[in-house]
Every structure is written in structure tokens, then in C-alpha cells.
Amino acid sequence: MIPIGIPIGLAVLIPFLGACGVVATRKSPLVRNCVLVISGLVNLFLLVYLLLVYLPPTYLPVPRENYATVQVLFETLPGLRVAFHIEPLGLIFALTAGLLWPITSVYSIGYLKAGNDPHQTRFHALFCVAIGCAMGIAFAENLFTLFLFYEILTLSTWPLVTHSRTPEAMAAGRVYLGVLLTTSLILFLLAIVLVGSYGSGLSFIPGGVLSNVSPTLATVLLLLFLFGIGKAAVMPFHRWLPNAMVAPVPVSALLHAVAVVKAGVFSILKISVYIFGFDSLSSLRLNDIMLQDIILWIPAITILLASVIAMRQDDIKARLAYSTISQLSYIVLGALMANQMGMIGGAIHITMHAFGKITLFFCAGAIIVFSGKNKVSEMNGLGRSMPWTFVAFFIAALSIAGLPPAGGVWSKWYLALATLETGQLGLLAVLMISSLLNVYYLLSIPLRAFFLPADGPQQALENRASMVVPLMLTAAVSVLLFFIADGLASFIGEIQS
Amino acid sequence: MTDILSRHLPILQVVVALLIAPFCVVLGSRNLARILMVSTAVIMFAISVMLLVGVFNGEVYSYQLGGWAAPWGIEYRVDYLTAFVLFTINLIHLLASIFCLGRTDDNIGRAARPVFYTAWLLCIAGLNGMVVTNDAFNVFVFLEISSLSTYVLISCGRDPKAILAAYRYLIVGAVGATFILLSIGLLYMQTGTLNISDLSRIIAERGSDRTIIMALSFFIIGIGIKCAIFPLHDWLPNAYSFAPNSVTVLLSGTATKVALYVMLRFLHDLFGANFSFTEMPLDIVLILCAILGMLLAPIVALRESNLKRMFAWSSVAQISYIVMGIGIGTTAGTAAALLHLFNHSIIKVAIFMAVGIVIARTGTARIKLLGGVAQRHRFACYAMLFGGLGLIGIPGTVGFVSKWVLVTAAVEKGWWWLAIPVLAGSLASAAYIWRIVETLWTKPIATDDAMDGGGSAPLDAKAEGGSADIAGSKKSPGAIFRERSEFDRTRIKDDTRKYLPAAVDLEHTPTTGGTPIHIVEWLPLMVLTGLALWFGLNASFTSDLALRAAASLINPEPMNLSQ
Secondary structure (H helix, E strand, O other), rough: OOHHHHHHHHHHHHHHHHHHHHHHHHHHHHHHHHHHHEEEEEEEEHHHHHHHOOHHHOOOOOHHHEEEEEEEEEEEEEEEEEEEEEEEEHHHHHHHHHHHHHHHHHHHHHHHHHHHOOOHHHHHHHHHHHHHHHHHHHHHHHHHHHHHHHHHHHHHHHHOOOOOOOOHHHHHHHHHHHOOOOOOOHHHHHHHHHHHHHHHEEOOOOOOOOOOOOOHHHHHHHHHHHHHHHHHOOOOOOOOHHHHOOOOOOHHHHHHHHHHHHHHHHHHHHHHHHHHHHHHHHEEEEOOHHHHHHHHHHHHHHHHHHHHHHHHOOOOHHHHHHHHHHHHHHHHHHHHHHOOHHHHHHHHHHHHHHHHHHHHHHHHHHHHHHHHHEHHHHHOOOOOOOOOHHHHHHHHHHHHHHOOOOOOOHHHHHHHHHHHHHHHHHHHHHHHHHHHHHHHHHHHHHHHHHHHHOOOOOOOOOHHHHHHHHHHHHHHHHHHHHHHHHHHHHHHHOOOO | OOOOOOOOOHHHHHHHHHHHHHHHHOOHHHHHHHHHHHHHHHHHHHHHHHHHHHHHOOOOEEEEEEHOOOOOOEEEOHHHHHHHHHHHHHHHHHHHHHHHHOOOOOOOOOOOOOHHHHHHHHHHHHHHHHHHHHEHHHHHHHHHHHHHHHHHHHOOOOOOOHHHHHHHHHHHHHHHHHHHHHHHHHHHHHHHOOOOHHHHHHHHHOOOHHHHHHHHHHHHHHHHHHOOOOOOOOHHHHHHHHHHHHHHHHHHHHHHHHHHHHHHHHHHHHHHHHHHHHHHOHHHHHHHHHHHEEEEEEHHHHHOEEEEHHHHHHHHHHHHHHHHHHHHOOOOHHHHHHHHHHHHHHHHHHHHHHHHHHHHHOOOOEEHHHOOOOOOHHHHHHHHHHHHHHHEEEEOOOHHHHHHHHHHHHOOOHHHHHHHHHHHHHHHHHHHHHHHHHHHHHOOOOHHHHHHOOOOOHHHHHHHHHOOOOOOOOHHHHHHHHHHHHOOOOHHHHHHHOOOOOOOOOOHHHOOOOOEEEEEHHHHHHHHHHHHHHHHHHHHHOOOOOOOOOOHHHHOOOOOOOO
């Protein structure tokens, strides 16, 4: 057996070490920034190594069965252990976060410098901790480990949300913590306790651990998980996400478009595949009523409502926040449909949406920093002052709306196929309508910037490479994903559920 | 030699402190008294560890006091449960004794120190005696010893109202002790014996009658007061918040815990689980009290303006978790109660140490005036935060472990709905903990404006007096100012912060100012935080111990622990 527990453990540990490094080198901003970016790159290198190890057997000198894929760190109580393992869903999530982390680091260094922020060290250190938690969630081998990192993630991002310490930020921080702690400490934890008591263990096992649980209890558990994982922002527990937009833009970008919210939907996806299993998920019923069909409408309604609300937002970050809520529920929907297509669609939508949305947030941050405007209605003609930014915005908007040649089209394609498989045409209609709304509220922004006449004088505004390069890079990856989505899909498709 | 020593361990556990206590006064030297106190604490801790090891090796200690055989003479008895509780309280006592040497209680003058140490040692001797004895009347005797010395300790608080608080506790505590005495009297009347094992046997043989029911009722009210079970908790917030900082530290980790132990011992051993929980509806009563306590006490804590008193209320809430475990009554439930007894001891003691350090350095316990203190007293504030996370029950902390065990025990018994108040209670704790976090970390440092709200002195007078629960005479502002400067010479140094502009950027101002924390203060705090961290991540030792202790109580014959 070749242990790959050490690289997994390191992948989780390195962001935390990075945080320590950042704090230790706080006296010299240059060294600190180098530590930050280097730990991001080292982490990415490790993740790529893990991917290579885990690729299908044809690529490997040694068959996968020869790798010990579970690494137990320690046992808190009998049956309650902190352990990591490696499987395709987690690897995809970890790679997405790990790839975006160094890019975001560069961007946030530029952003904070532009704003002359006095608390940069605190910001960067907590940022590293949050990424470390995301890695822990990605590689969690059981519900306890996942919950451990989930809660640390909530707490460590609170100082980031309240970074500016203004009364509005503190109020938003209270909503943020209130919603996330309420849902997780009451609903999520209760669900975990019930799984531990009635199911066959807390470990993530293909096919699930709830095979001998009554359908009624399984339904209760599903609802507890669905609403208890508040980070997935399923309505009505979505309020924290728009509130969290008072945070600096890089926080909104990486945490509230990638790490935190994706940790939520990833947890739901993982629980539906490895705790419930498709069989018990599709056999939820109460006296002949197929409950799964009804539960599917919870994310479906969130998709539509959030899109409608996003249309009505003039503040660009608020619009993106509601767009995120809507897109997250695509993934939740994919997870709950309990079929192969839905799982694939949900999983690759994590990546597609991450790259698209982070680009949009980078662009929003660039617009706010360079032009000082944050209202969509004020952005007329801004495209000629900031061409790169708005081109990137355009590409990312295509990806989110699910139009070629950007990656988002594939995840929506798989999700649409999955709705057909469940036989619910209503859900297909929801996906279509929501895509139309996406086109309306996202693509209108670059169009407005390029084609409407400007209000004021025109000048080149994009004068900070550390902010412009990252956003072009992520937009480029969005296009690249269009071409490699097939590989991702077949990678996920290996999971036998 | 070792054999004789080992046989006498149970009595030594109590007698060492009892014997040394008077010497603290007689010698009349503060330094000698200090050395005596700490070395006693070390010896007592060593004895408790030896007892624990002995019990682990399968020994059950039974010591006949004065050589009089068990039902007639007083018997000291040490099994798993006893050894577990002894280990807990002597660990806490050792750390609290070290902490007590620091500068958190400067107001206790040189002359008063030896008396203070004497009372301290008598208190812990009494608590140890309550645990170790197997004689019902002896429990009462030791209860009185520890209670009386506790009143002395509390009255040493720096606020003049501490004397009032001590007096109130004396009245309530005396009522509680009287109830327990009445109960023991009734039991003696019916059975003619005072030995707990003997009582248990006779009650089981004769069955219950009205007198025994009365005895149980008197006992549960009396011990309920001592444990501060929810509706009988009234004395605790006052006593904790007015006592000297180190006394709060000692009491929060030992006094209520020992009372809870006595309750467990009496309910299961003396009255018998069948009588207490099946014939009498005590499980329902205890669980109801626990639910009320864990939901209501955090709400009061949230509205509290005094830091120490807020954490005192949190103790009321946390005791409810232990009471719930006792109420569940199964081995798993009792193990959960014992586990939380230990876990709560270490985190709450750490929190009160940190609070003591902060209060001593800033000169105020009023939450409003503690804005931004974390910039100055980082270590203490982070320790407080870590303890607070434990109170909430964030995974990875000891609080999570005990709540997990408790909820699992409830689900195992089929009472899964108990999970809801437990989880809601931990959420409620999150509210008051986060209020403190916001104040300590993000609020601007208190400025002249904040201090001048009605004049700094009356504000502080109110601060020290909590929410004016105890009627005390108002002092003139000048007197309070003089008093404060006497108490805290360091405060003058610290007060430079008052003259900083409000929006000053603290990341770039030196944060090393203020009195450095003395080693005797940070060392115990560090040890406790380390223990909390370790047992939060790897609870196999504590949970195994708690399970064995619970099994030894409920199922006295050795059981298979692998299940």
C-alpha cells in the first residue's frame, strides 16, 4: 500500500501553515505577500500531485487499489474521528479552490494596497485559514470532520466579513454568524447525531449509510441537511450572503463565490451521494407521495426567486450575490435529483460557476477601485475606459448564463439531462427561464458599458496589473473549461452510487 | 511502606489539607503560607493521581476510620467515580492555587493572606471529604466545613458588597445544608444507620415509605441549592461575581461539581436508581429543570453588563447539561454528565482565570468599558475566546465532545427530542459569547466619552455592583477613585489608553504595554487551555474514564467496557 495520506494531510495543513507564516512575517509586507503566494502555489502543486495519483488506472504505473486512501488523524471518541480521504468530488472542489487561491492572493494584495488597508496581515492570515478549512471539507472522510471544518470556516470568515469594523459591517457580521451558526448548530448537528445513532456510521461510503433507515426519518434527515447547511444559501436561509457583501471584494470573490458557499453545496452533494446514496434518496415517500419530487422544488424555487431579485438590484455586488444564491441552488438541485447526470452536472457546476463568478467579482472590485462606481446604472460607457475588465466580465457572464464558448454551458447541459431523467419537465422549464434571466441581468452590464454613451470624460483607468491580470486569467480558464468539461464529467462519472 | 501509604491514601486526601490549614495562620508569614498552600495542593493532586492509578489497577479502597468497622464507624471509599471526581477537583485546585499567587487579588492585604490561605485549604479539604466519605452524616460535616470556609473566601472580594454576597450565600447555603441534614436525620430514623452502602441495602430491602420519600425530597432541594440547579441557582451569580478572582476560579471548578457528585452518589447508591427514577419522577423533574436552565440562563447572561457575572450565569446554564445527563439516568447519560463535569471544569476555570487577569489589569468588569481590550491582553482574551467556543460546543472543543455524548445518550434512550434544547442552548451560548468577542476585539477602546457617561466613578460603582442586585451603600466618587487606585496601581499605567484618540490604528501601536502577566497567572491558564485543546480533539482518555466511573456507579460489578 502506498500511503497518500501524507499529501492529503499536507494539502489541508499548508494553508494553515501559510496563515502562521503570514503572521510571522507581518513586519515586512513584501516577504509576507511572497509567503502568501508561495503557500498557494505549493498547495496547488500538492493538489495536482494528488490528482495525478488518483487519475484513472491507464495513467498510473500502479493501480489505484494499491493506494491507502483513508488517513485517520486521530479519534476524538469511538466512531467520531478526524480523517481524510480522496474521491473525485472532493478532488474537484479542492482543485477549484486551490487553483483560485493563488490568483485571488495576487488580486487581494493589489486590492488592499489600493485601499491602503491598515489590517492587511489579519486579512491575509484569516484568508489562509478559510482556504485550509475548505481543503479540510473537500477531503473530509466523515461527517464529523466535515462539520469540524465547516464550523471553523464560519468563525474564521466572520472577522473578514466585519473587516471594516463599521456599524453596517458589524450588523452584517451578526446576521452572517447568526444564520450560519443557527442552521449548523441546530439542524446540521442534529442531522449528524441522528445519522450517527440510526445509520451505520458517519463515514462517507458510496451507496450511503442509511439503507436501513425508514423513509420518514430519511426525509427528515434530508430536510435537516438541506436547511442545516446554511452555506448552501437555500431559501429561506440565504440572507447572510447578500449581507456578507459588505466585506472587501476579494472576500466576496473567493469566499462568497468559491470557498464558503461551495463548501455548502459541496457538503450537500457529498451527503446526497455518500450518506444517502441515490437509491434511498429516490425512494423517499410518505404514504405513496413521492417526497423527492416535492423536495426538488425547494432549490427550484430558490433558483427562480433569487434570479428575479438579482434583476432588481442596482448595486453590482448585491446583484452578483443574488446571482450566486440562484446558481448555488442549481448544484443543490443536481445533488437532490439522485441520478448520475445530476451529480455530474452539480459537481462540474461547482467549478464552472466558481471561475465565472470569481471573474465577475474581480471585475466588480476593479470597477469599484478604479472608477469608484458600484451602481449598475452608473456604468454607461465605462467599457471604453476599462476594456479588459469588461471583456472578462462579458465572458464570465456567458459562462454563468450557460452560453458557449464558456464552461457553464456543459454543467447546465448535464443538469437539463438530469431533469429529463427525473421526468419533471417543470424543473427543465425553471432552468431555462433562469438562464434567460441570467442573460438579462448579467450580460446587460457589459453591453451597457460598451454601447451606451458615457456620462463623463474618458480615460484609461486600469492601472494596476495585480488586479487586471487575475481577472483575465480566470476568464481565460472559463473558456478553457468549455473544452475540457468532458474530461471532468467522465472523472466524476466514475463514482459508483 | 508503600503498602501502608497506599492503604491510607483516602484519609490522606482529606487530612493533609486539614492539618496544614492552621499552620498558615500560626506561622504568620505570608511567604511560608504560600509555600505551604501550594505544596499541599501538589501533594493532594499527587494523592488523587495515585488513587486513580490504583483504581485503574482494579483496587477498590475502603478505609475504616479509627479502625471501626464499616456500618458503625466512618468508612472512606474510593471507586472509579470517586477517583474521577477527586482527580478533577484536585487538578483544578492545584492550578487555582498557583493562580492565586498572582496579582489578580491584590486587594487582599498582606495581613489577611494567611487567613485567606487557611480558609482556602479548609474549603478544599471539605470538598475532598465530601467525595471520599461513604458516610451520610460525614458528608454533611464536610459540606459544612467547605461551605463555612467558602463564605469567608467570598467575603474577601474587593468590592465591599462581597460581604453582602457572602452573607446571602450563607443564608441560602445554610438553608440547603439544613435540608440535607433533615434528610439524613429522617434516613437515620428509619434505618438506624448512616453508612451509605448500608443505607442502600436497607432501603432496597424494606422498600420505600413516606419517610424515605420525604428524605429524598429534602435531599434533592438541599443539594439542588448547593449544585445551583436552575430554579435554586440564585446565590451563584452573586457569589461568583463578588468573590475574589482566584476564589471564583476555585469555586467554579470544584464546589458545584462536588455537590453534583454527592447528588449522583445519593440518588444511585443511597436511595437507589429504581426508587429515585422509577418510583419517584425525579428524571422528569431534573430534565425539566435542566431544559429551563439551559435555555433561560443564557438569555440572562446575554443581558448581563458585568463580565464575571455573565460567565457565572453561563455556569448555571452549563450545570444544566450535567443535570440533564444525571436525569437521563442510564450509564451513557451518567457518563455524559461526568464527562461534562470534567470538561466544564477545565474550560470554565480557564475562562475565569482569563477574566480575572483582564479585570485585574483594566480595573473593571463592566463589559461596556472593556472595548478593544484584546489588543492589550491578547493571551488572556484568546484563552477566554477558546473557552467560550468550548461553552458553545464548536466541534474540536471539549464542549462539543460532552454535548455529543449527551445527545447520543438521549437518543439511545429514545428521548431524541432532548437534543433540541441542548442544541438550542448551545446556540444561545453563542449569542453571549459573541457579544463578548465583539466587545473585546472590535469595539474601539474605551475613551473619555464612554467613561464620562454620568461620571466615571458611578459608572464603575455600578459595574462592580452588577445589576444592583444587592443593595449596597453608594460611595462617593472620590472614595471609589481612591480605592481603585489602591487596588490597581497598574491601572494608572493602563489608563493611558483613555487618552488615545478613538480611531487610533492599533495594528501599528505597540501592544506590549500594560502589566505583563506573571508566570503564576499564565502557566495554569496555559495548562488548562492545553488540556481543553487536547481533550477536545482526543477525548478517549476522558470519555473512557467517565464511562468507567458511570459504570461503577450504576452497575457496581465490573462490566465489559468494550461494548
